[in-house]
Amino acid sequence: MASNVTPVTKDEIDKCFSKTTNLASSGLNSTVLACSDEYFAAASNLLTPGPPIHKPGYFVHTGAWYDGWETRRHNPAEYDWALVKLGVGSGIIEGIEIDTAYFVGNYGENVVVEGAYLPAADPEAASSEQEMISDSYSKWETVLPIQPCGPSMRQAWRLLKPTGPPLTHIRVRMYPDGGFSRLRLYGHALPPSLAATQDQSPPIEELSSALMGGLALSASNQHFTPISNLLLPGRGKDMGDGWETARSRERGHVDWAIVKLGLPGSAVKVVVDTKDFRGNFPRAIRVDSIDWKEDENSEPPFDHAGWTELVKGEQACKADTEHVYEGENLAAGNHITHAKLTMIPDGGVKRFRIFGHRATKA
CATH class of the missing domain: 2.60.120.260 (Galactose-binding domain-like)
Known part of the structure; x- marks a missing residue:
């Protein structure tokens, strides 16, 4: 030690x-x-x-x-x-x-x-x-x-x-x-190892969870509460344990947060939860992903050309709701290491979850 x-x-x-x-x-x-x-x-x-x-x-x-x-x-x-x-x-x-x-x-x-x-x-x-x-x-x-x-x-x-x-x-x-x-x-x-299995499909896990080593890297704004709350387990207890930004006044403004998956892999479901955010939830959100192959100690810039849609299109939000995107709403299947949540124009989100299959090592 x-x-x-x-x-x-x-x-x-x-x-x-x-x-x-x-x-x-x-x-x-x-x-x-x-x-x-x-x-x-x-x-x-x-x-x-x-x-x-x-x-x-x-x-x-x-x-x-x-x-x-x-x-x-x-x-x-x-x-x-x-x-x-x-x-x-x-x-x-x-x-x-x-x-x-x-x-x-x-x-x-x-x-x-x-x-x-x-x-x-x-x-x-x-x-x-x-x-x-x-x-x-x-x-x-x-x-x-x-x-x-x-x-x-x-x-x-x-x-x-x-x-x-x-x-x-x-x-x-x-x-x-x-x-x-x-x-x-x-x-x-450190994420737990998967037990060796035969003739079984890999399980669906929460790839982004802080319990699995997920890490909130950067954000445009963290005025009220930090982005690290996005990756916590459970749905929390109040507005104070989510991510909330300051009010924007500029036309075309958006706020964004970048997270590193604890378990890189392929996504099958994305959850954006606005629990407890009622008068201050975002009007809409976007979710993008990237397979970052640069130095592992670096992080993808928010405006990098390699970001691609993970959730298809801009999605309207509701107050105090778990928004679930899967199936035809999801551009699933690609290997991803990082995800970006964009709030339009600003507001608060309680949890940001990406579920899928962890990548197997060669």
């Missing part, structure tokens, strides 16, 4: 990790399995999408309310800990952020992050997860060596060598006690 890290300033965090996914998010089905203590505030708050919120002067039974994980004072042990199971099958981590927003006189002063690989298919997975809770578990590898944390601030570290083996579980150690508001693990989800 990587032992060398470099700090990332708070002003550079979003830019530095803009081409990654926060794997430590409840929006990606990550969960806290256990923790040493959460007397003042639940450890599950570490995984809440979006920035922490502040309610000064608001008190609950245990004391002041905090949007984060806070343990009681005078910890008799060396540190407090929280055990996180990633919602993706496994992932590679490139950077780690600890946000102590609004924790001032009660923040955790140091942090260590450890990782382990325990695939769900392992017949001993359940018992091994129980063992992880105890000090007898010996398979933790240090991902982030001990680092100082400051009061009410974002602090992050880039791994000079991203974690080699994939990870499924993370343990956060907070020294000696106190509070962290958010844990963010910036990296890439």
